[in-house]
Amino acid sequence: MNLSLGEFRALVAKAFRGAGYSWGLTEDASFAAMRLAQYGVDAGAVVVRLLEVTEELPTADLMPDPDWHCAADVMCPICVGASIADAGGCTELVLDRVVEPVLIAPFLVEVIEADAEGYVIEWDGGRCDVTHDGLAVTGSPTWASGPIRVTRQAATLSELAHATRVELDEATKAAIETFAHRTYAPATEASRLAGAGAGLSDND
Secondary structure (H helix, E strand, O other): OEEEHHHHHHHHHHHHHHOOOOHHHHHHHHHHHHHHHHOOOOHHHHHHHHHHHHOOOOHHHHOOOOOOOOOOOOEOHHHHHHHHHHOOOOOEEEEEOEOOHHHHHHHHHHHOOOOOOOEEEEEOOEEEEEEOOEEEEEEOOOOOOOEEEEEEOOOOOOOOOOOOEEEOOHHHHHHHHHHHHHHOOOOOHHHHHHOOOOOOOOOO
């Protein structure tokens, strides 16, 4: 399945709403996923892995407190990223068990001023360098174990991807659509009669 960035963002937004995220966090999440895709990350797979972990958890339990802990056993990168953005950035954070930490990166891109140094996000198995111009992932985009470190420091983007479309394999597409379909209200007799078509009458 080949989608424009806008189409991908709309589909991801439905998936996050279907997984129980608020409208505000849904907007944040769909934006972050779109930006990851724009910079060459397999954002569809990242979204699926995140939602499979967080779908049964109340959003309130995923939001970090002032000490950057949360009530759940894992932290959501959308909640973390939104909190960092609301604070206008950070100097250094060490966080436990952030699922798919690469999703923090698009929020950092937005808070870096054009002439400021960047951020580096590091986790077991991978790292993401972030500047005002974009982001680049080295190693695996998926957290394996151990703490996540977000540090304000000079970042290096040796090569910056600029994708305009998103390719989803069938398994990823199906998984995202499964979450998205939860936003659709089930049809009732009343809704069918009120919708398009002749209903119970036939004037032909």
